[in-house]
Amino acid sequence: MELVLDFASWVLLLTGGAFVFIGGIGALRMPDFYTRMHAASLTDTLGTILVLLGIILQAGVSLAAVKLAAIMVFLLLTCPTAAYALANAARLARLAPERRVRDE
Amino acid sequence: MYLAASVAILVTMALALARALLGPTVYDRVLAVNMFGTKTVLLLSVIAFLYGRPDFLDLALAYALINFIGVLAVLKFVQDYALRHQEPGEES
């Protein structure tokens, strides 16, 4: 049982870390604000869920697991809302998405 | 395993900082701050377990709650700014 939990934690933490890193690269290399927003906010939420789940599996049934679950719920609620609020603010200020004409 | 996750999170924090310093518009910088905040929460949780001190999770919880407020403050500020100035918000 211990081995299964450890293995699951490893997998979750490594994929979570990988997603977080991909999000960071996306935020740096994407050409336009809205695309960067997309990269950053999606991977933020997903990476958070994976990493925190990985740690919860290690914590067992304890107060720490409840606190981690609470952190996960609040981040799940606020990350997408913050992304929405930010994109809305940019739209309100009429920041235009970059349009590129592709020549076939 | 905690070590690998914390290294990934730290590197992403550096990347977010790069975006905050580079970003041509202010919204890029706010995006970077928001990302940095979530990564800080994750880093605090992972390192709390690395240290073996789960009672330090209070900090991560406090910050997860507060991170939201900064972004909403920016939204309100921009809304008022746009109302006052009535111009496109491209700043550098």
Added chain:
Amino acid sequence: MVTLFGVFLLTLLVITAIGIVRAQHLFVAVMLTGIFSLQMAAVFFILDAADVALTEAAVGAGVATVLLLGALALTEDREKPAKRRAWIPIVVVSVTTLMVIYATFDQPRLGDAEAPVHQHVAPWYLEETPRLIDIPNVVTAILASFRGYDTLGELFVIFTAGIGVLFLLANPSERGTLTLSQSAEATGLRHHLVPRVVGRLIVPFILLFGLYVQFHGDYGPGGGFQAGALISAGFILYALVEGETMALRALSFRLLGGMIAGGALLFVAVGIAGIVLGGNFLDYSVLAADPVAGQHLGIMLVEVAVGITVTGVLLTIFHSFAAREQRS
């Protein structure tokens, strides 16, 4: 390994600081200051200073960013360009930096058990706290009981800051209350449904967590300062989402003024109760039949006093900026 993390974060800190200084647009500087506070909180955490990290995260990255944005709404967006190069300040700062760096060569290594700071009172506090005060968090014991005078002084500094802001920013009208600006400012984000719903959902939890941090300060990281920052952050979130009018209806300026004065008064009252009951000023052992119970009671009252005043001051500063008439 963790030292490496600390060094990495400190490098990021230097880069952020350079970014803040070089930024011409003040909004950018405010955002970078938020990142700076987060990095400081992470560094404090890595150095195992949990109470300080909690305070830095709550105050620096949360409330201070909102206050700076509120102030920014009232002033210019850009820094005034420097008229000429300032040679004398550059020379003075460089010389001072070199002197400070030279002074750090004599510093003891981090965590050295022979360092002077670990010799004098620190072992005494660590040994005597279980016997005299019997709470697990030694930081709270030192802050509230052993060094209660210093905390009283800090509380009065915060009190003075609140009064100072009220002097500078209060806009006197006939009835002596602050006049609110136009309806666009006063409604906040009401027209945005998603942030409004989520914000209203989260406010009770922030307040509850603030109360938890307040009373859990004896056992884990926490205490009055952090709780005050968290509770005021909850009210600030409500004000951002619902607008100034509703927020001031919840906690008016009159009530906030009462909180600022009331907290300071409570702290001093606990001190004087010590004298009246036969001990010294701020001697909690005489507050109850058993000295240890008296210490617990005294620490709880004092931390509550700090929490009330900090909440009052932070909310007063926020409302003074946010409720001010917009510049023409």
